[in-house]
Each structure stands twice: as C-alpha cells, then as structure tokens.
Amino acid sequence: EIVLTQSPGTLSLSPGERVTLSCRASHSVSSGRLAWYQQKRGQAPRVLIYGASSRATGIPDRFSGSGSGTEFTLTISRLEPEDFAVYYCQQYGSSVSFGGGTKVEIK
Amino acid sequence: QVQLVQSGAEVKKPGASVNVSCKASRDTFTDSAISWVRQAPGQGLEWVGQIIPSFGTENYAQELQGRVTITADESTGIAFLHLSSLRPDDTAVYYCARVAGHLTWNYFDYWGQGTLVTVSS
Numbered sequence: 067e068i069v070l071t072q073s074p075g076t077l078s079l080s081p082g083e084r085v086t087l088s089c090r091a092s093h094s095v096s097s098g099r100l101a102w103y104q105q106k107r108g109q110a111p112r113v114l115i116y117g118a119s120s121r122a123t124g125i126p127d128r129f130s131g132s133g134s135g136t137e138f139t140l141t142i143s144r145l146e147p148e149d150f151a152v153y154y155c156q157q158y159g160s161s162v163s164f165g166g167g168t169k170v171e172i173k
Numbered sequence: 174q175v176q177l178v179q180s181g182a183e184v185k186k187p188g189a190s191v192n193v194s195c196k197a198s199r200d201t202f203t204d205s206a207i208s209w210v211r212q213a214p215g216q217g218l219e220w221v222g223q224i225i226p227s228f229g230t231e232n233y234a235q236e237l238q239g240r241v242t243i244t245a246d247e248s249t250g251i252a253f254l255h256l257s258s259l260r261p262d263d264t265a266v267y268y269c270a271r272v273a274g275h276l277t278w279n280y281f282d283y284w285g286q287g288t289l290v291t292v293s294s
Contacts, residue, residue: 067235101280103218110268110284111218122282154218158278161232162208164218 068093068157070165078173083145087168089138089155099159102131102140105167106151114153115140145170175201177269177285184291190257193288195269197250201283202226206272207252208281209243211265219265223272224252230277259292266290 069092079085089100098118103111113122115131118138128143142149150172155165180194195207208223222233226245233241237256245252252269267288270281 099278103281105218110270110287111281112284113280113282116273116280156218156280158280160278162220162223162278164210164220167217 068095068160068163070155070157070163072153072155072165072168074168075166076169076171078171079145080173081145081147085142085145085170087140087153087170089133089140089165091136091138091157093160094135095138095157096159098134099157100131100133100138101156101158102129103154103156104149104151105154111154142170175271175283177201177271177283179267179269179285179288182289182291184293185259186294187260187292189259189292190255191259191290193254193256193267193269193290195252195254195285197252197269197271201271202245202247202250204275206230206277206279207243207245208270208272209252209254210268210270210281212268212287213262213265216265221254221267225277226252232277256290259290261292264290264292 071090073088100118102115105111119131130141152167152169154167178196206223206225209221224243242255269285271283273279273282
C-alpha cells in the first residue's frame with residue numbers, strides 16, 4: 067500500500083497569498099497518477115488536479131500541480147476567499163489511497 | 174450532467190449491518206467504476222472499495238475485507254454498499270464516487286452527496 071503524507075497539517079494565511087502544499091508518497095507513484103481534491107465543510111470533495119499536473123474541468127488557473135515519483139506539490143498562486151478549505155492528495159497508481167489532508171485557514 | 178444521489182442517513186447498533194445506495198445516470202455506469210469513500214467525523218478520506226458494474230469486478234480496502242460488499246445493478250443504475258458487523262468506529266459519512274474514464278484505477282470526477290452512518294448503542 068502506498069502511504070501519502072501531507073504537510074503541513076494546517077496553514078494560516080491571508081487572501082492574496084501564495085500557498086504550496088506538499089504530498090509525499092512512501093513509494094513511487096507510477097506515471098504521476100496523483101490527484102488533488104478540495105473539500106469545504108459539509109460538502110463532498112471536488113477534484114482540482116489529476117495526473118499530477120492537469121487541471122480538472124472548470125478549475126481556475128491559480129491552481130497548479132507538479133511533481134513526480136514520491137514528491138508532489140499543489141500551488142495556489144493567489145488565495146481567494148473561497149479557497150479556504152481542506153486539501154487532499156490521492157494516488158491511484160496502485161489501488162487507491164489518500165493523504166491525511168492540509169487545512170488552509172484564514173489568518 | 175452526471176449525478177450521483179445517495180440514500181438517507183442511517184443509525185445502527187453495533188453488530189448490525191447497513192446498506193447504502195447510490196443512484197447514477199445510466200451513462201455513468203457504462204464501463205466506469207464506482208468507488209466508495211468514507212470520512213469519520215473530523216477526519217480524512219478513506220477508500221472503502223469499488224466495483225466495475227459492467228464486469229462485476231470488485232476491489233476492497235484490506236482493513237474492511239470480509240465485512241464489506243459492493244454490488245451494482247446496471248439496469249437501474251444503482252450501486253450498493255453493504256457493511257456488516259458494524260462498530261462505533263464505522264461511524265462516518267460514506268460517499269460514492271465515479272472513477273474517471275474507463276480505467277480500473279483513476280481519480281474520482283463525480284461524487285454523491287454523502288450518507289451519514291451512525292453506529293451507536
């Protein structure tokens with residue numbers, strides 16, 4: 067099983083700031099088969115990025131993903147008020163597993 | 174527009190079983206897998222298992238093997254999650270999600286609204 071570790075657990079930021087979230091895998095994720103989701107309180111997750119760097123339909127270009135192997139990153143270039151949420155990474159190269167999440171909260 | 178509509182909240186006693194349904198449009202089932210993911214209160218996401226309705230192929234999280242069964246009825250477009258021998262730590266919101274594309278393993282592009290299952294004596 068591939069274990070995903072996200073860091074940090076919580077980020078306190080202000081609107082307009084740039085944010086970088088990390089997702090580290092215990093084993094290499096084949097072919098960059100990694101996705102990022104955003105989840106707001108009381109809602110189902112929503113896919114932002116798949117294939118490590120491809121934006122899902124309708125996702126603003128302030129969201130970008132990068133990485134390969136065991137190190138992946140989600141970057142939000144400029145935080146909007148609606149971006150304060152919890153973010154999860156998911157690998158689907160070997161079965162499926164999720165990271166523990168990073169909460170982005172308003173400072 | 175793909176929609177996944179789940180059944181309502183359930184309250185069960187320890188040791189009981191629960192069935193949660195996920196109604197999808199017929200197109201959603203065609204050659205696509207349906208996964209189930211759960212989220213305990215205040216916790217992260219945990220993959221439960223999935224089925225490819227067209228082939229009947231099932232895969233389950235190791236921790237739940239033996240207690241979980243996922244089935245699907247292509248004619249009605251409904252997927253079912255059955256979890257037995259319930260424990261208090263099975264209390265969670267259970268989501269169904271469509272696996273994108275026509276692959277066994279892929280990201281989830283559409284999600285149901287979630288079903289709260291509470292296990293309490």
